[in-house]
Amino acid sequence: MPTSTYLPSPIVVVNSIDLSDQCTAANLTLNYESQENSSFASPNRSYVAGMGNHELTLTLYMSYAASETYATLKALVGTQTTVRVKPVTGNESATNPDFVLTGCYLEALPVMNASLGELSTIDITFTGGAYTEDVTV
């Protein structure tokens, strides 16, 4: 049995707007493009980090009400913004780091995803930007 686990209840902030109550999934992945630096001197291929190309994917309930999902995102599609996610509510700390993507890009926004008898949700992806981890208040 693990000594510590995490039951997800993250804080999700898009362009300074807290969308935690509309969010059901948040996946932030750090990516650094691999650049091969193998040579004849080594029998194995080797790689070093190239450019960072990070990605945050969110699943959100869709709502067209004021200050909700659509109102938050409609002006962001095709632009850069800043997104933040942290494990739980409360101040940033070493055990509750605020993961920040500054200047990430929202390429696409599904404006309608409707199925009979189901609450509408959308998946959006922010890509690129500068990654930082904020552990201070």
Next chain:
Amino acid sequence: MYEIISPRVGIPGAIFEPRPGVNVEALLSGGFIKQSTKGTVKSAKNKTEPDTEPESTED
């Protein structure tokens, strides 16, 4: 300077200081914040006395 309108951004009425990279235009157009008039300092009014020459007391 901006003022928070939506509680999703912060405490309504408080001053909003955007973090680097935040799209302020999107927040304004969505009605989440507004331009604030708080904190603008009026310039002090200087009373200008009409130039008066001192009256001579000599007779």
